[in-house]
Amino acid sequence: MTLVQRFGKPDLFITMTCNPSWEEIKSELLAGQTPQDRLDLLTRVFRAKLEQLKEDIIEKGVLGNVVAYAYVIEFQKRGLPHVHMLVVLDENDKINNPDEYDRIVRAEIPNEDVEPQLYNVVLKHMIHGPCGIHNPQSPCMKNGRCKRKYPKPFAPVTVQGNDSYPIYQRRGNRLPVSLDRQGNIMVDNSWVIPYNPWLLLRYDCHINVEICASIKSVKYLYKYVYKGPDRVTVEVQSNPEYDEIKQFQDVRWVCAPEALWKIFKFIINRIYPSVERLQIHLPNMHQVQFRADESIINILHDKSTRKTMLTEFFTLNHVDAEARRYVYMEIPSHYRWIQAQRKWSKRMNRNKVIGRIYAVSPAEGEKFYLRILLNHVRGPTSFTNLRTVNGVLHPTFKQAAEQRGFFRKR
Structure with a gap:
């Protein structure tokens, strides 16, 4: 963890996922095509958005003066690319207390009358699930519980947590809002994934921004950088007799966007500054x-x-x-x-x-x-x-x- 040794604890952890509904993708589709038909286009647009995100955060310093960063590109099983990024801010811009946390990160549904556009994108991109009683078969469910620990407990103010992330302000004084037109799924602030309002409005996609309150956050990202490609064990039987050694295959799962990312020779991960x-x-x-x-x-x-x-x-x-x-x-x-x-x-x-x-x-x-x-x-x-x-x-x-x-x- 050379970045930590040189620059100290990271300050921000950012995750951005590709949105197939981006206007840059839809405007280039031919008649009758869907984004799934043009994975090359989806890959290129996401990479362009990533470069724009890096310019905003690293060069323009919209969240503070950045002295070091590390990121890695991953691909979901359904094929959508996403990026995990750790950002280390300059000593003068360090995020040291809950008041500064609130300046950068929110975990509440905005007021629809005051911030209508932000209200819509939060409900569209930054609501977890639904899982639990709304959807017991959700991928995040394990042993009958959400492994992401949603819904989160309400909190009147932001406080320093005991683990990797703070406990963000999630007030329980607002009425639940509907995620669908029928009103079957109602959510409140306990279901909101932490976000930065400016980045969410600019990129119109799932873009999770967290304050790194502990060095444990580093392990999360470095695991993604060094773990290598996804792997799967496949069993192939051509006759009733089962020979475990002969039937074992060591293979990789490579979805189409990941294959295209490598064909285009886009960078999969990067650490800045580089270490000799x-x-x-x-x-x-x-x-x-x-x-x-x-x-x-x-x-x-x-x-x-x-x-x-x-x-x-x-x-x-x-x-x-x-x-x-x-x-x-x-x-x-x-x-x-x-x-x-x-x-x-x-x-x-x-x-x-x-x-x-x-x-x-x-x-x-x-x-x-x-x-x-x-x-x-x-x-x-x-x-x-x-x-x-x-x-x-x-x-x-x-x-x-x-x-x-x-x-x-x-």
Whole structure:
């Protein structure tokens, strides 16, 4: 969770789902077509809406100045794409108390006379279910209860919750409203999914906005980023005899919009700023990759195999005075690693990159103390230089770290 280590707890969790009724989709359909007939169109429009959402939130800062974000695209079993996004705000825009929560997120049905347009889209997109007694077969029902815990309890004011999300204001002083013309399904504020009024009106789709009150929210998103595609076990029998090994098939579920998303080469997930993982090793103890048919003699005489991110960091400090201003993990912010040439090159674009040295356990001894030195010493030119303190060359990295005052002797 490098974003959390670098920027602290995320502030907002946003989910946006494709709306097949968007005017941009309907206006391009041919006579007799439905959105389900033009999944390529549905996919492209959702991607365009996502780019617009990113521009509003990240570049224009409609919810605050964004310093980092992560998102992943998912696809429902019925095929509709949706995005999960975590947003980290600048320290000056952090959401720290319930009053600020109410400024960004609502969980109530608006007054129809005061905000008629918002009233309609909330009832259309932001009402959970119906489930429970209204629909016992709803997908959210588990053991006779809604696993999303709807209907939510009423709350006169927003308060800090004990779990991942706050308890939003849901006043119980308004009459239930009908979801259908017949009045068979009546809902109140306890059924409303939290939303941001401005985003909901702008995008006219299900767009859930939550305040991240706990670090637990991070696990939810990272699970989606790294879990991989949906999978299913299929049993195929061509005769009455059942052979479990022969009949087992390991397959993937890929719906049409997901296949089109990949055909169009749209991004599935992204983390900003990107993270460059930095190698760390003791002198002449780095890993070397080679083909099985290569000669060991040739490998040992190949000078390129001796070059690593770390050794070339030392080389860079020899020739570039500006590089000597930085510690090892700050280098990726100003230089980029060219793997093919095995060297650091001055970064010419404005891409924001942060560096992270691979974790090292204290049980690894000298390598652990080397990592401590690399995190604090600016502009080292060699392993020997790291072990030199005030002109004195120390035999170990541990002693050099002690002399620099990074930790006390026992």
